[in-house]
Amino acid sequence: xxxxxxxxxxxxxxxxxxxxxxxxxxxxxxxxxxxxxxxxxxxxxxxxxxxxxxxxxxxxxxxxxxxxxxxxxxxxxxxxxxxxxxxxxxxxxxxxxxxxxxxxxxxxxxxxxxxxxxxxxxxxxxxxxxxxxxxxxxxxxxxxxxxxxxxxxxxxxxxx
Numbered sequence: 394x395x396x397x398x399x400x401x402x403x404x405x406x407x408x409x410x411x412x413x414x415x416x417x418x419x420x421x422x423x424x425x426x427x428x429x430x431x432x433x434x435x436x437x438x439x440x441x442x443x444x445x446x447x448x449x450x451x452x453x454x455x456x457x458x459x460x461x462x463x464x465x466x467x468x469x470x471x472x473x474x475x476x477x478x479x480x481x482x483x484x485x486x487x488x489x490x491x492x493x494x495x496x497x498x499x500x501x502x503x504x505x506x507x508x509x510x511x512x513x514x515x516x517x518x519x520x521x522x523x524x525x526x527x528x529x530x531x532x533x534x535x536x537x538x539x540x541x542x543x544x545x546x547x548x549x550x551x552x553x
Contacts (some may be wrong), residue, residue, distance in 0.1 A: 395472070395476065395535060395536075395540040395541065395544050396476050396544075397544050397547045397548060398433070400477075405548065406551065407552060408548050408551075409548050409549065409551040411532055411533060412532075412533070412536055412548050412549050413549065414535050414546070415536075416535075416549060418507070418509065418512065418513075418515055419451075419507065419509045419512065419513055419519070420451065420452075420509050420510070420511070421440050421450050421550060422549065424451045424452065424509070425543065425549075426451050426545075426546075427449070427451070428449050428451070428537075429536075429537065429542055430542065431447075432447060432449075432537065432538060432552060433439060433542065435447070437462070438465055438538075439454075439538075440456075440465055440538060441444075441459075441460055441461065441462050441465055442458045442459050443459060445457070445459060446457065450510075451509065451510045452507060452508065452509045452510065453507075453508045454505055454506070454508070454537075455506050456501045456503050456504065456505045456506070456509050457501065457502075457503050457504055458502070460473070460500065460503070464496055464500065465500060467492060467493065467496050468500070468501060468539055469539070471483070471493055471496070472530060472535065475529065475530055476485065478492045479527075479529075480524070480526070480527050480528065480529070481493070481497065481520065481528045481529055481530055482497065482527070482528050497520055497522075497528050500520065501518065501519065501520050501522070503518065503519060504516050504517075504518060505517050505518070505519075505534065517531055517533050517534050517537075518531055519531055519534045520534075520535070
């Protein structure tokens with residue numbers, strides 16, 4: 394999803410609609426972008442927080458399990474693979490398949506609860522499992538934690 398220019402018009406529209414639901418759920422574009430900027434500015438990455446939470450003045454995000462730096466590094470590496478191959482999992486005959494499969498098995502049960510101030514909370518998961526062989530990174534999870542702000546802005550401002 395983060396390679397906006399390579400997406401078809403249908404994919405751009407689909408991701409636009411998904412992100413707009415999330416934008417509305419957190420209280421609007423301004424709050425959403427402030428949250429993303431805050432996430433991008435945190436060092437180390439908020440996902441490796443021992444407290445299993447990200448606190449922002451208008452939105453808090455908490456999750457159920459500690460994510461270690463090695464898992465985050467592998468996740469970042471395989472995001473690129475997914476955009477090229479259409480699957481987060483590499484081919485079964487590749488050396489890194491087992492590591493990535495273990496990453497998916499480790500992170501899949503984690504639920505991220507997003508609690509906007511004065512709005513109803515909602516949850517997301519890191520992956521969308523399409524079949525046993527195909528797993529995709531959840532586009533909302535990807536947009537919140539990894540995509541560039543420029544790309545997220547393009548998707549949100551997309552018009553047919």
